[in-house]
Amino acid sequence: MLSAILFDLDGTIVNTDPIHYLAWKQKLADYGLEIDEAFYKSRISGRLNPEIVKDILPQLSDAEGLKFADEKEALFRELAPNLQPLNGFSELLAWTDAHQLKRALVTNAPRLNAEFMLEVLGIKQAFDLVVLAEDCTAGKPDPTPYQVTLSKLGIKPDQAIALEDSPSGIRSAVAAGIRTLGIASTHDPKILLEVGAFIAIPDFTSLQLWTLLNSMTEEDLSSISKYS
Numbered sequence: 254m255l256s257a258i259l260f261d262l263d264g265t266i267v268n269t270d271p272i273h274y275l276a277w278k279q280k281l282a283d284y285g286l287e288i289d290e291a292f293y294k295s296r297i298s299g300r301l302n303p304e305i306v307k308d309i310l311p312q313l314s315d316a317e318g319l320k321f322a323d324e325k326e327a328l329f330r331e332l333a334p335n336l337q338p339l340n341g342f343s344e345l346l347a348w349t350d351a352h353q354l355k356r357a358l359v360t361n362a363p364r365l366n367a368e369f370m371l372e373v374l375g376i377k378q379a380f381d382l383v384v385l386a387e388d389c390t391a392g393k394p395d396p397t398p399y400q401v402t403l404s405k406l407g408i409k410p411d412q413a414i415a416l417e418d419s420p421s422g423i424r425s426a427v428a429a430g431i432r433t434l435g436i437a438s439t440h441d442p443k444i445l446l447e448v449g450a451f452i453a454i455p456d457f458t459s460l461q462l463w464t465l466l467n468s469m470t471e472e473d474l475s476s477i478s479k480y481s
């Protein structure tokens with residue numbers, strides 16, 4: 254039986270990609286780099302900042318790279334004072350409460366960003382557990398953040414589902430043995446399915462999502478294969 258829903262943050266609960274894109278575009282322009290959305294999706298979205306900086310700005314020292322990333326995230330928070338969750342998110346929270354399911358947040362977002370977004374969205378108290386990649390030995394796409402989450406919740410992979418918007422996040426959850434729904438807010442649903450999501454939906458109002466969830470509270474989690 255379903256015991257917990259595990260949420261990514263950026264792109265899943267709230268579509269922050271347009272704001273992150275603007276912040277990266279502005280900061281990278283300082284180094285003479287002009288990026289477009291395709292570059293952002295292929296080289297930046299879903300990755301950890303240290304990896305991104307080493308890839309795109311290899312000339313920076315570790316200290317310079319950290320300073321750059323901190324400045325980029327500060328710019329993101331400056332640009333994002335009015336975030337709103339994806340459609341249907343509040344209804345999903347109410348549904349999990351009604352069915353007494355645990356909720357966990359599993360995110361690659363830096364701590365300051367995660368705290369900022371939870372505050373702006375008014376959902377600081379919404380999760381039984383928050384797992385940050387920076388507190389784990391590895392971040393997504395490595396399965397460690399989800400393995401840590403399962404361990405702390407005291408559940409098995411087949412007792413949970415994960416909600417993820419990026420190929421990196423989906424790979425992480427799937428590698429931890431968790432069935433994963435793709436939230437197609439930032440990437441083509443075909444890409445999400447190709448990397449392991451068993452369905453891809455636009456947001457939390459999807460009839461496919463609600464049909465699935467209601468069946469999973471009544472049947473064994475293996476029944477979701479019917480919706481693949």
